[in-house]
Amino acid sequence: MAPKQKADPDVVKTLSEHTSFDKSLVKRLATVGNAVNIPQGWSVIMETTPADSAYIVLDGTVEIRKGGQTIAELGPGDVFGEIALVNHSLRNASAVAASQIRVLRLGEDAIASLLEHDTAFADTLRSNAESRIQTS
Structure with missing residues (x-):
């Protein structure tokens, strides 16, 4: 059995400063997610994939770009990239690093587990997805 992954303290600090997530959710996100550095200009996700x-x-x-236009x-x-996961659909927009970025990548299994065990996170993702769909 693999050792339990520990929460990345830098990720915990950033999420605590920039989100309204409670401490237990922040720690869980920092444990299940992977921090990734992405150079400026790179596509993180591509529309229709x-x-x-x-x-x-x-x-x-x-x-966030749709049809090549920044929206x-x-x-x-x-949070981005959640709409297609929540709706089980193809990506409806692309995400491009406008500067060098650091993101927390949450794989499909991590998202499924978070949605199942944390109703506040699930509600946040669903409301974000719904509001973005309505404005795009």
């Missing part, structure tokens, strides 16, 4: 993960911005700026800019604490 299958979804396998969602992301939380830890540092930097992410542009939103996201910063630390913002």
Whole structure:
């Protein structure tokens, strides 16, 4: 059996500063997610592709683009990539690093577990998804 992964203290600090998630959720996110550095200009997700993960911005700026047009800019604490996971659909927009970014990648299994065990996180993801769908 693999040893239990520990919460990344830098991720805990950033999520605590930039989200309204409670301490237990922050610790869980920092344990199940993987912090990833992505260079400026790289696509994190591509429109019309299958979804396998969602992301939380830890540092930097992410542009959300639909049909090549920027429709939103996201910063630390913002979640993206969740819509396709929540709705079991293809990605409806691309996400591109507008600056060098650091994100917390939450794989499909981690998201499923979080949605099942944390109703506040599930509600946050669903309401974010619904509001973004309505404005895009």
